[in-house]
Amino acid sequence: VTRFRAACRQLRRFPRPPWRSWILGHTGLGKSTEEGLQHVDELVARYRHGCLWWISPWTPILRLFHPDTLRPILLASAFIAPKDQLFYGFLKPWLGDGLLLSGGQKWARHRRLLTPAFHWDVLKSYVGAFNHSTHVMHAKWRAAAQAAGGHVGLEVLEQLSLLTLDTLQKCIFSHESRCQEQPSEYIKAILELSTLVVRRHHRLLHHSTWLYRLSADGRRFARACATVHSFTAAVVQRRRQALDRLGHQAWLENHRGRSMDFIDLLLLAKDEDGNTLSDEDIAAEADTFMFEGHDTTASGLAWLLYNLACHPHYQERCRQEVRELLKGRDAEEIKWEDLSHLPFTTMCIKESLRLHPPVTAVSRRCTKDIALRDGRVIPKGIICLMSIYGTHHNPDIWPEPQVYNPLRFSPENSKGRSPLAFIPFSAGPRNCIGQSFAMAELKVVAALTVARFAIKLDAGRPPRRKPELILRTEDGLWLLLEPLPEVA
Numbered sequence: 001v002t003r004f005r006a007a008c009r010q011l012r013r014f015p016r017p018p019w020r021s022w023i024l025g026h027t028g029l030g031k032s033t034e035e036g037l038q039h040v041d042e043l044v045a046r047y048r049h050g051c052l053w054w055i056s057p058w059t060p061i062l063r064l065f066h067p068d069t070l071r072p073i074l075l076a077s078a079f080i081a082p083k084d085q086l087f088y089g090f091l092k093p094w095l096g097d098g099l100l101l102s103g104g105q106k107w108a109r110h111r112r113l114l115t116p117a118f119h120w121d122v123l124k125s126y127v128g129a130f131n132h133s134t135h136v137m138h139a140k141w142r143a144a145a146q147a148a149g150g151h152v153g154l155e156v157l158e159q160l161s162l163l164t165l166d167t168l169q170k171c172i173f174s175h176e177s178r179c180q181e182q183p184s185e186y187i188k189a190i191l192e193l194s195t196l197v198v199r200r201h202h203r204l205l206h207h208s209t210w211l212y213r214l215s216a217d218g219r220r221f222a223r224a225c226a227t228v229h230s231f232t233a234a235v236v237q238r239r240r241q242a243l244d245r246l247g248h249q250a251w252l253e254n255h256r257g258r259s260m261d262f263i264d265l266l267l268l269a270k271d272e273d274g275n276t277l278s279d280e281d282i283a284a285e286a287d288t289f290m291f292e293g294h295d296t297t298a299s300g301l302a303w304l305l306y307n308l309a310c311h312p313h314y315q316e317r318c319r320q321e322v323r324e325l326l327k328g329r330d331a332e333e334i335k336w337e338d339l340s341h342l343p344f345t346t347m348c349i350k351e352s353l354r355l356h357p358p359v360t361a362v363s364r365r366c367t368k369d370i371a372l373r374d375g376r377v378i379p380k381g382i383i384c385l386m387s388i389y390g391t392h393h394n395p396d397i398w399p400e401p402q403v404y405n406p407l408r409f410s411p412e413n414s415k416g417r418s419p420l421a422f423i424p425f426s427a428g429p430r431n432c433i434g435q436s437f438a439m440a441e442l443k444v445v446a447a448l449t450v451a452r453f454a455i456k457l458d459a460g461r462p463p464r465r466k467p468e469l470i471l472r473t474e475d476g477l478w479l480l481l482e483p484l485p486e487v488a
C-alpha cells in the first residue's frame with residue numbers, strides 16, 4: 001500500500017484525461033475501434049507526451065506517445081524494462097519461451113544466438129520465395145479479374161495473410177504448403193489462434209486460466225495449439241535426427257545448392273561457450289516467427305495498397321520506378337540487389353507504416369523507477385503502454401499527421417528527426433529482429449503488385465480501422481484490382 005501510494009504521488013505529475021468516475025476510472029473509454037483510434041488522436045493532440053489512464057481503481061497505466069517519454073524505456077536494458085504479462089500473457093501457451101515473450105538471461109542468450117539468422121547474407125536467399133509466393137497470389141487475382149470481366153474486388157488482408165504465411169513456411173521450414181491454393185490444417189490453426197487470443201482479451205471471464213480451459217474457445221485454442229506444436233516439433237525432430245545421423249560436415253555438404261532455412265540455422269547456432277539451442281527452444285522460436293511475421297507484414301502490405309489506392313499519383317510514380325527497373329529483363333522478378341534501387345517505393349512503404357503501423361502499441365513494466373528528462377518519474381511496476389500509433393500521429397513531430405505524404409521520408413526531410421519518431425518495428429534492445437526480412441518482403445510484394453495491377457478504392461466499402469494484435473479493419477480491407485499488361 002505504501003509503495004502504491006508513493007507511486008500515485010509520482011503519477012499525479014502526469015495529466016489525467018477526464019474519466020468516467022473514480023471507481024470506473026477510464027474503463028471502457030479506450031476501445032479497439034475506429035472511434036478508439038480517433039480518441040488516441042485527440043489524446044495525443046492534447047497531451048503530446050503522454051497521460052495517465054486508470055483501467056481499474058488499482059491499475060494505472062501510463063500511455064506514452066512522444067520520443068522524449070518513450071526513450072528511457074525503449075532504450076533501457078531488457079532487464080529494466082521487461083514485457084508486461086497483462087498484454088502478452090495469453091500468447092504464452094502458443095509461443096512458449098520464444099523471443100517475443102521470454103525475458104532475462106534466456107532472452108539475452110537467444111537474441112544473441114538468433115541475430116545471425118537475420119543477417120543480410122541469409123535474407124538474400126529468401127527473396128526468391130517472396131517472388132514466388134507473390135506470383136501465386138497474382139495468378140489468382142488475374143484469374144478472378146478475368147472471370148469478373150476486367151477487374152475484381154478483393155478482401156486483401158486475408159489474401160496477404162495467406163501470402164505471408166506461405167513465404168514464412170518456406171523460409172522457416174522449407175515447407176511448400178501451397179496454402180494460397182488449397183486449405184492447410186496448420187495454417188488454419190495459426191489463423192484460429194490469432195483470432196482466439198484477441199477474443200480472450202475482450203472477454204473478462206476468459207482471463208482466468210481455468211475458466212478459459214473449460215470454455216469452448218479454450219478447447220479450440222488447445223486443439224489449435226496442439227496442431228501447430230506437433231507440426232513444428234516434427235520438422236525439428238526430423239532435422240535433428242538427420243544432423244545426428246550424418247554429423248555436421250556431411251550434413252552441411254548435403255545442403256550445397258539448397259539455401260539454409262531458419263530451422264537449419266537455429267540447429268547450428270552456438271554461443272561463445274559452445275551452448276546450443278534445445279529442440280523445444282527451436283520450436284518456440286519457429287512458432288514465434290510464424291506468429292510475429294505473418295499478420296504484421298500482411299497488415300503493412302494491405303494498408304500500403306490502400307494508401308496507394310487513395311493516392312493514384314504516388315501509385316503511378318512507384319509503377320514507373322519499378323517498370324524502369326524491370327525494363328528489358330526476361331522475367332518479372334525483383335532481386336535482392338534491386339531492393340536498394342526502389343527509393344520512392346520505399347518512401348511510400350515507410351509513410352504507410354507511419355500512418356497505419358501494423359503493431360499499434362507495445363507495453364512494458366519497469367523493474368525500477370525511470371527518470372524522465374523533465375524531472376518526472378515513471379514509478380517501478382507501472383505498466384507503460386507505448387503507443388506507436390500515437391507517436392506516429394503526434395503533431396509535435398509530424399505536421400498534418402493524418403495526411404499520407406511519402407516525401408516526409410526523403411533524405412532531406414528526414415534530417416534532424418528523432419530516430420524514435422518512426423518506430424513501426426519498435427526500438428532499442430527489444431526491437432523487431434525480423435525488420436529487414438519484413439522490409440524486403442514488403443518491397444518485393446509492393447513492387448510486383450504496382451507493376452502488374454492498377455489498385456483502386458472500393459467506394460462501397462470504406463475501411464473502418466480496428467486495432468487488435470495488429471491494425472486490421474472491421475469488415476476486411478476491400479480494394480479493386482485491375483490487371484495491367486506485363487512489363488518483362
Ligand code: HEM
Nearest residue numbers: 099100289292293296297300358359362425426432434438
Ligand atoms: C511489417 C512487419 C513487422 C512489424 C511491423 C513488426 C513489429 C514488431 C514490433 C513492434 C516488435 C516489438 C514487440 C514488443 O516490444 O512487444 C516486434 C518484435 C519481434 N518481431 Fe516483428 N514485426 C514485423 C515483422 C516480423 C517478422 C517478419 C519477423 C520474423 C520473421 C518478426 C519477428 C519478431 C520477433 C521474434 C520479435 C521479438 C523480438 C525480441 O523481443 O527480441 N517480426 N516486431
